[in-house]
Amino acid sequence: MKKIAKQIVFYSALLGIWALLAKLHIWPPYLFPPPWGVALALRDGFGDHSFWIGIAVTMKRMLIGYSLSVVLGMMIGLGVASNKFLEETLGGLLVSLQSLPSICWIPLAVLWFGLTEKAILFVVLMGSLLSVTIAMEDGRKQMPKIYGMAGRNLGARGFRLFWSVLLPASLPFILNGMKQGWAFAWRSLIQAEMIFLSLGLGQLLMMGRDLNDMSQVIAVMILIIILGYLVDGLVFRTLEHRLQEKWGLAPA
Amino acid sequence: MSTRPQNAYSPVGPVAARGGVRANVYHGKPASSVTMIPVRPVSEVVVPKVSLDGISLSYKTTSGERLLALDNISLSVQPGEFLCVVGPSGCGKSTLLHLIAGLHPQTSGKVLVDGRAVDGPGTDRLMIFQELGLFPWLTVGQNVEFGMKMKNISKAEREEKTQHYLRLVHLSKFRDSYTHQLSGGMRQRVALARALATEPDVLLMDEPFAALDAQTRDLLHDELERIWGETGRTIIFVTHNVREAVRLGDRVVLMTFRPGRVKQEFPIVLPRPRHIEETDVARTAKEILSCLREEINKSLEAEYADEKNR
Numbered sequence: 001m002k003k004i005a006k007q008i009v010f011y012s013a014l015l016g017i018w019a020l021l022a023k024l025h026i027w028p029p030y031l032f033p034p035p036w037g038v039a040l041a042l043r044d045g046f047g048d049h050s051f052w053i054g055i056a057v058t059m060k061r062m063l064i065g066y067s068l069s070v071v072l073g074m075m076i077g078l079g080v081a082s083n084k085f086l087e088e089t090l091g092g093l094l095v096s097l098q099s100l101p102s103i104c105w106i107p108l109a110v111l112w113f114g115l116t117e118k119a120i121l122f123v124v125l126m127g128s129l130l131s132v133t134i135a136m137e138d139g140r141k142q143m144p145k146i147y148g149m150a151g152r153n154l155g156a157r158g159f160r161l162f163w164s165v166l167l168p169a170s171l172p173f174i175l176n177g178m179k180q181g182w183a184f185a186w187r188s189l190i191q192a193e194m195i196f197l198s199l200g201l202g203q204l205l206m207m208g209r210d211l212n213d214m215s216q217v218i219a220v221m222i223l224i225i226i227l228g229y230l231v232d233g234l235v236f237r238t239l240e241h242r243l244q245e246k247w248g249l250a251p252a
Numbered sequence: 253m254s255t256r257p258q259n260a261y262s263p264v265g266p267v268a269a270r271g272g273v274r275a276n277v278y279h280g281k282p283a284s285s286v287t288m289i290p291v292r293p294v295s296e297v298v299v300p301k302v303s304l305d306g307i308s309l310s311y312k313t314t315s316g317e318r319l320l321a322l323d324n325i326s327l328s329v330q331p332g333e334f335l336c337v338v339g340p341s342g343c344g345k346s347t348l349l350h351l352i353a354g355l356h357p358q359t360s361g362k363v364l365v366d367g368r369a370v371d372g373p374g375t376d377r378l379m380i381f382q383e384l385g386l387f388p389w390l391t392v393g394q395n396v397e398f399g400m401k402m403k404n405i406s407k408a409e410r411e412e413k414t415q416h417y418l419r420l421v422h423l424s425k426f427r428d429s430y431t432h433q434l435s436g437g438m439r440q441r442v443a444l445a446r447a448l449a450t451e452p453d454v455l456l457m458d459e460p461f462a463a464l465d466a467q468t469r470d471l472l473h474d475e476l477e478r479i480w481g482e483t484g485r486t487i488i489f490v491t492h493n494v495r496e497a498v499r500l501g502d503r504v505v506l507m508t509f510r511p512g513r514v515k516q517e518f519p520i521v522l523p524r525p526r527h528i529e530e531t532d533v534a535r536t537a538k539e540i541l542s543c544l545r546e547e548i549n550k551s552l553e554a555e556y557a558d559e560k561n562r
Contacts, residue, residue: 023557057330149355154450155375155402162397168389248432 065124077136127188135177
């Protein structure tokens with residue numbers, strides 16, 4: 001309760017300062033809109049459905065791109081973790097590739113796929129694949145060996161051993177990496193959308209700039225923050241919580 | 253019950269075992285193990301459930317030298333027998349179980365189950381690990397069900413067997429709990445139920461009760477003896493506790509310290525059910541312990557030598 005009260009005071013103060021600065025007219029409103037201007041932009045955006053469409057398109061790309069990177073990342077990560085040759089070769093390459101910002105893949109994506117949906121998905125994939133892969137690899141290594149042995153001993157083999165034992169056993173260790181992968185994918189997607197300009201929240205952001213509509217720019221920025229926070233705070237936090245409950249781990 | 257006098261332990265004496273297969277005591281069905289059964293000549297013995305034929309295992313240490321962990325171990329276990337393996341820590345007794353379970357290949361020699369060579373894990377031999385390896389993401393019931401699921405047993409049958417084996421270990425009420433919500437002794441029983449539910453012929457138990465307090469351990473000894481009697485499984489039980497071995501086993505095999513060899517075998521013909529506090533158990537244990545002491549001293553010397561070298 002006390003924390004919420006503090007937060008209410010903090011955000012009210014923030015809004016107050018923002019409103020005060022806007023009221024002082026130090027900068028023209030088209031460069032520094034007041035809070036109510038942004039609120040109006042949000043209302044209009046949702047009113048003419050452009051924000052709804054933007055959110056839907058962005059989330060769809062996010063789901064497809066992220067799912068792809070999780071599936072691929074799992075396979076590569078497990079491969080690297082279970083093969084010494086791959087670990088010493090591909091493992092190093094993966095770590096070094098991670099230092100490449102995902103936006104650097106955009107020129108390559110444009111040349112390979114043109115200004116298409118595929119190119120956007122490619123950038124999202126490259127943005128999160130590496131962190132998912134590395135998380136998978138680490139998780140597989142950190143996972144206590146006993147689970148794999150117990151599973152094999154009870155007759156689990158091949159894919160079923162992976163699906164019913166190795167994957168759930170390594171979940172607590174890979175969840176953080178999956179979360180990080182999501183954050184990377186989210187950043188990459190918005191960046192890609194700002195350049196490809198084909199629907200989505202990134203495009204709405206750029207549209208606001210083109211129309212000199214600062215209220216829309218800030219409104220979309222707020223949307224991006226809220227969506228990102230919701231997924232992180234609701235989806236991943238809930239997953240983490242349930243995992244800790246099942247495993248009997250003390251909440252971190 | 254038993255028609256035998258109280259001090260039925262006949263000191264047949266340690267049987268020379270190194271290199272040879274001697275099944276000197278055969279109890280038949282465990283239910284009848286309380287009555288005297290004459291020692292059968294080797295020729296009459298049925299195909300042993302498990303037999304180890306000249307098993308050796310060596311591996312490279314991090315410093316590059318080859319270390320012989322197990323040296324030419326030959327041993328045979330009769331169907332329904334309760335065999336205990338004791339030895340000082342580091343003698344490779346757990347490793348021996350891993351080899352029988354097929355979780356690790358031996359360097360030379362053969363592991364035979366029902367006369368067939370083992371070349372991987374199989375649900376005819378189930379291992380109960382020292383650290384149990386219960387799956388924390390599954391409930392108690394799902395843990396017990398797991399092995400049956402892997403064997404593609406129908407849901408109805410799984411349901412029924414899960415209930416049956418949970419009842420056998422007195423855990424029916426905890427079917428939907430997660431393993432971390434249970435006490436150490438209860439977890440031990442879940443592991444036992446999980447292993448039994450796949451209906452293996454052979455149970456391989458690796459110091460399963462080492463981490464439990466004395467009272468819980470006594471209780472589990474009683475339960476294990478009862479369950480063994482009810483299910484007629486063959487059990488190979490590894491422990492460092494000689495009293496526990498005498499309390500439970502039809503036969504106790506003593507292993508040497510590094511490299512692990514079979515030093516001696518002791519048939520235990522005390523009437524069942526036994527209790528760990530019985531004088532007969534204590535006396536037999538003492539005899540085995542005096543042989544074990546030598547090996548323990550060797551292991552301690554090796555440990556101190558390691559320390560000096562550091």
